[in-house]
Amino acid sequence: MRYCINCCIHLLPNDLHRQCFRCRGPSHNNQKCPVCRGENRIPLYTDRRQMKWLAVLEVRTDHCESWNGFFCLRKGKLCSLMFGLIIMTLVMVSYILTGAKHGLLLIPSPFHYGAFASNPSLMDNESLSDMKDYYQPSKMNISYVRDYPSIKLIIDTITSKIEFITRQRPDLEELKKQEPHMFSVIPNKFLPNSKNPCWYEEYRGNTTTDPYATNSYALYSKRFRIIFDYLRKVFWNHLYHYKDKHYRLRCLPHFYIIGQPKCGTTDLYDRLRLHPDVRFSAIKEPHWWTRKRFGIIRLRDGFHDRYPVEDYLDLFDLAAHQIQSVLQSDAVKERGKRSNIIIGEASASTMWDNNAWIFFYDNSTEGEPPFLIQDFIHAFQPNAKLIIMLRDPVERLYSDYLYFASANKSAEDFHEKVAESLQLFEGCMLDFSLRACVYNNTLNNAMPVRLQVGLYVVYLLDWLTVFNKDQILVLRLEDHASNMRYTMHMVFQFLDLGPLSEKQEALITKSPASNTRRPEDRSLGPMLPTTKAILRDFYRPFNTKLAQVLFDDAFLWKRT
Secondary structure, eight states: OEEOTTTOOEEOTTOOOTTOHHHHOTTOOTTTOTTTTTTTOOOOEETTEEOOHHHHHHHHHHHHTOOSSTTOOOHHHHHHHHHHHHHHHHHHHHHHHHHHHHTOSSSOOTTOOOOOOOOTTSOTTOOHHHHTTTOOOOHHHHHHHHTHHHHHHHHHHHHHTOOOOOOOOOOHHHHHHHOHHHHHHSOSOOOTTBSSOEEEEEEOOOTTOOTTTTOHHHHHOGGGHHHHHHHHHHTGGGOEEETTEEEEEEEOOSEEEEEOTTTTHHHHHHHHTTSTTEEEOSSSOOOTTTTGGGTBSSGGGOBOOOOOHHHHHHTTHHHHHHHHHHHTSHHHHHHOOOBOOEEEEEOTTTTTOOTTHHHHSOOOSTTSOSOOHHHHHHHHOTTOEEEEEEOOHHHHHHHHHHHHOOSSOOHHHHHHHHHHHHHHHHHHHTTSOHHHHHTOHHHHHHSSSOGGGGOHHHHHHHHTTTSOGGGEEEEEHHHHHHOHHHHHHHHHHHTTOOOOOHHHHHHHHSSOOSSOOOHHHHTTOSOOHHHHHHHHHHHHHHHHHHHHHHTOGGGGOSOO
């Protein structure tokens, strides 16, 4: 059966249905047509059953948009097809990008820097074939291992350019020209009855004057304001009165914990301050010698007003108050004894961070800084004691990355950042000396990870140009973690601290470790074995030189 969907009249076979306007044409007269006037309207039957009007409408609608050919797609279906194609394209792009990053593509991506596998239990001289016994290569690591030769060429180039050249110490007069205010504040002689470099300074303020009103540490950091609020309250109680004048005791540290970051300096600091004769600055890591005196608060924020030396000395007022109380006691005055209290300062940037020199000192030494931090410290404190805590530089770098990276942290991301940093370091070494590259501010800011911090021997040799070897104690974090009691005894002996009771010693050595790896970072797991082996190659010549300087093969870090 056929039906006319325009006037709902039953059509017989071969019936042209001339009563229908659509079938007949434009000459059709609506007034004369009985169908159009509503007369003799024939109900529509399907299989002998009367059809509802709603069903008829559905039939009319469907047939009105019937197919007129294969390419006559409906508009809705065309949109759906286009949307599906877009989704499929996005899925394919995502697959290509993520697959290339993780080595999941059937054809390896050409944009990876390679590496080879390693394991903490392996010796440095083990080959790639030896490592296969320890590691089953996964799809994720195949591209890194395969591209190792390109990275090895970079490391070989860097190694061939390494020269440990002794730097020339600047004259004292040259240092005074660079920092005249600092030399006008700090005297060249100190009180004889104190282990610390302390002296009395005349205070010209009155009782209404706030001695810490302009201190930059108090102005720029809220957490320090509580400390300075307390110092304001007790300030006048600790002034020394002599001949109608007021004097305040000023002190510099007796010893410095100078490095390195992520090597256990925080843990050492926390344990040392439990000793009854040790006092530290009011805040940990003031970073004055390396950053604040140049006006650097955060490197990414640029330069601010420079922190004067007086702001730095204010940080030791709490310790100075206690030293003064001892110095003014009758027992000390009568017997001439010295105060046993020693002051320490622990900024992990002191050993290595000289990035600001290029902005303040004359660059006439082929990229090498003419003045370093240790030059100024030695000028004021030639007898200062220095403590350095070091760690396997490979593990230090990964810990540094996990601590400072803000997002998208992963072993793969770390690997790519290491490869990029090595390329940048190689580029510098092709044109400049090792020292110039290590202290190059532009390079250090450009490298995604701080490779240069692990070049311990470069910094140590520069410190040894101004300080004697017996003034520097170098420790390993690995030894500190395995035998804390032994390392703490070494520190106590180095600082000439008196004996402790068993209870005091237990408090210091048995307290929990400080500043350990965060749980979310620990869940990321270790670095890729390939990355570790690359870094082993890079740091090997520097570790070898360090072991020679210290006469200790433990600093080769062959088994860590």
